[in-house]
Every structure is written in structure tokens, then in C-alpha cells.
Amino acid sequence: MKIIACIKQVPDSEAKITASGEQVSWGEAPLVINPFDEYAVEGALQQKEAYGGTVTALCIGPESARDALKHALAMGADDAILISDPALPALDTLGAAHLLASAIQKIGGVDLAIFGRQTLDDGSGVTAAQTARILKWPLLSLAGQIKVENGVCEVSRVVEEGRQQVSATLPAILSVVQSIGEPRYPSFMGIRKASKAEIPVWSLADLGVTAPAAIVTRLRLVTPPTRDVKCEIISGETPEAIAGILVEKILAEKVL
Amino acid sequence: MKTLVYVDHFRGDPQPASWEALGVAKGFGTAVALILGTGLDALAKSAFEFGADEVLLAEDGGLSDYRSEAYASTVSAAVKAQAPDLVLFPTTSRTRELAAVVAVDLNTGVLIDLVDLTLDGDQFTATRPIYEGKLLEKVTCSARPVIATLRPRVFPKPSRDAARSGSPAKVAAATESPVTVEGYTLAENVVNLTDAGVIVSGGRGVSNNPSLTPPAGMDEKQAEIWRAQQGFKLVGDLAVVLGGAVGASRAAVDAGYIPYANQVGQTGKVVTPDLYIACGISGAIQHLVGMRNAKLVIAINKDPDAPIFQQSRYGVVGDLFQILPALTEAFKQKLGR
16 A cells, blocks of 8 residues: 655643744744644554555655654655745645645556644644645545555544544545554654665655735734733631532523 | 535434534525434524524435445535535544545535634635644635534533524435445443533543452453543542533543543544533643633642643642541532532
């Protein structure tokens, strides 16, 4: 099987994110592979182990995004491709999906392209669905379990109401959730291999496309209002006394 | 100004934020509700009562199960026929992808999980959380229609007027999909934190009850999880009395105490309850971002320096294993439950 893991590089989730004018700033915090995309790589490697084949990590981003691809390589991906071009504008989700779809077509012969459920930065969680629609491939989203048999992929989807079992003929686009299994740590050998790996860069010209014009554009950033509360500590002689006071206080707030 | 509102439901049970979307649509002008599936009469009636000017039904056995391809084709066709300026969805895992796919069909922008939407002249300005809610971005969309999903419990719910009624119109259903639904395993207890008015959450601290002796034969990790589950029972008891849902911190989920579906914070699960009670949660930044829009926050924690207290209106510095049962009992008596 030819499997693609689509990943993105984002600031670490512990980062203090601030607005610096129109730009997002994450201070000294490191850029890492989007945590949800580690599950995509894990899911891809599981499929490779079960059915054979190769895993290619695919990422749109600046040169620095090589590090995210190297993480995927260190986890066990066979190769990696970076889509990067100085002419790339600020992409909206639809623009990113068009680029990924072009790359998946250029790679050719792909059976599965696996995404994480969403990214920590934009957080829309729509790229897998949009890429599937552009390619006219079936979408098997929020997969918690994946099984492939005779060219048919069966997935157990983790949704609000429980689990939904769906199937589709390959090729297909998948997104995965945490139930797929904890992402493996890069091995020592993997890290060595990744550090030496040549990661090809595909430009817009390589993909045969022009820069997608953004339909959605950011006007400005806003810092969420901070909560202006003063905490009143409730104390009492016994747990029952504390509970009694707290219940009165809560009821007085009229939120129930 | 015409808005098409997609009424999201699972087997006839509506996602209440669909009505909030109707309210937003009414604020801009004409609201047309669109409902897909089978057995839709009750939903159509509700849509009129919550203010829909028109209700469109795509009723077909082929749409009885949600599949993004068929649903999106049906919605896209209705949008093309209706030519609205705006298409609104309540944010759910279904509508994230549905809105996304419809946006591909119509070659327009999709704005996910909005917390504000304003119209100035003919330009929409939408506000949405990014970086797990650490920042908000204001965005605009140059194409029409604008496709957007609204975060539940943020926009006001319109009042229901039982006197309002109307006759729904039929629209064509597209049922073709490369995806086959093989079946469902429905959860016994559906955890729907985004809709919850009350959330009682537990963190790492729920496993720290030293007075409990785990059953013999458990290793250290099993014993820890067993302890945590006893702690979450106390959390659950209070949630039941308050008619609320059980939440958890990432630390509790990562430690295996409770499923991921219960996690508050760290993408996707931003909650906006009227009352949030944090038990044994210290308050990591991701958690605080996830719950800081709650109206009233209460914290119970042993550590007086826990950051959660800075976000809380009332706090109890103490042992949650003593406080929680007392609090449950006190609410039971006060509320007569």
C-alpha cells in the first residue's frame, strides 16, 4: 500500500501565544509536528506494518517545517516531501486542500492519505474533508480503528453519539483520532536516518499550479478578554458546613 | 439578506445550537431552515417555532445515515437553488466536514466555530478562536455565500413560539456516496460537553484518595486507575444531581482515568457552561483556555496555589473526597432531587 501522512508544523501546545500586531507570536517556544498529526503518522505506520507498503510524510510549510517531516521520518516514515514556495501566500483551508490534492495526485498510486483531526493553530479541522472532495475520493473521518481488506477500507469512526462503522473502496482520505493508539517515540535508528534524509521540496511550479488566492483573509488578531474574577475562598468547620455555604453562593448566582 | 440554516440532528434529536443559528439568521433578515434525513416532521415544526421563515426538507431513506458525500451534495444543491448570502451550521463533528465540503462545491470560504458574526454593509466579519482559544482572529470572506459554523451556547437561543407554524417544502435529495455505513455502536452515556449547562470536572487529584484500598492483585497503575474511577464516581454523582455532564483535565485523560470524550481544553472541547466545578484540577493553560468562558467557576483543590483558583469565583481549599459528597447531598436537599 502507498500511504501518505499529511502533517503540519505548529508552535508547541505549551507556548504562550500572543498577538504581536497582525502576527502571531509564540516567543521562544519550539515548533513541533502538530500533535494530532503524530496520530496520523502512527495510523499510517500501523497500516504499513499490517499490509506492507510505504509511508510518505507530506507537509506544506516554510523551510523550517523540515523538522516536522524529520520527526515523521524518525517515527518510521519511509520518505518525506515538503511543499514550499516563496510565492505561497497566506493559505486558507481551501487553498491548502488544493495544494495537498495536487501533491497526492503528483505522487500517484496513493491508496490512503491520512490526516490528523485538526491542527493546534487554525483548528478548523476541515482539510481532510476538503482534500477528499477535491480528489473525489471517499472521506473516512475521525477514524479510531482502520482495517483494509481486498481493497476496501473499513473504519470505526469516533463520533459524538458513539461509534459509526463505515467502509469505502480505496483510494480514500482518512482522518484519525486518538483511539488509533499513542504515537510511537522516534527510535535512535530512526532519528539517525531522519537526520541524514534528503527531503525534496516541491514548488508551485513542480505541482503545476499557481498560488491559490485566499478567499478567507484575516483582518486582525484579538487577545481574548481576561477573566476578571476575585476568588472567594469558602471555609468552614466541616465539609458539610462548607458545602452548605457553597450551595447558597451558587444558587444566589442564579446559573442553575 | 437571506441565510440558509442547516439543522443538525442525530436520528431526529436536534443539536440545540441549530436554533441559535436560526436566531442569528433572523437578525440578518430571512431565515430558511434546511433539514436532511427521514421522519423530519417534528424537526420542521420546531424550526418554524424557533423562527424559520421557510423550512426545506430533503427527506429520503438514502439520507437516514449521515455520510458527508451525500449530505454535502444535497446541501450544495439546495444552496445553489436558494442563493443565500450566508449558510450557517451549528458546530459539531458532522458539520465541520459538511460545511467544509459544501465550501469546496461552491468554491467559497468556510469559517469554523465562530463566536461572533457581524454584518457591516455587505461585509461579514467573523470572530473565531485560534491556537486552542489562546487568541481570537477576525476574518472576512470575499466570496458568496459565506459558509460558517457557530460554536454552541455562544449565540442567544431564540424563544420558542408555539403559535408559529408553516408548511415545509421538499427539496431534492442526493443520496450517492462512495461510503457505506455498516452500523453503529451507540455510546451508553453520550458525553456532550459543548451543549452542557453544568459541567463537573475531575483532574489528577481524583486519584489521590489515600483512604481507599484497591482490590488485591492490582499493580500500581491499575490501583491508581481504580482509585481515580472511585473519585470520578463522586464527580459523576454531583453532575447527576445538577443535571450536568462530567468533564476531565488532559492530565486525567492521559493517565487513563476517563475517556478522551470527556476532556476539556486542548482543541475541540471548549466549553461554555453556566456552571463549571473543577475538582482536583490544578489548571494547566490548555484547561483554562478550554473552560474560561464558563459563567460561574468553582474550584475544589488541596493546593491553595493552584492556578485554577485565579479563574474561579469561589474556591474550596480542601479534600475533594470529603467536600464532593457533602456538596452533592446539600444540592440534593436544596433542589429536591
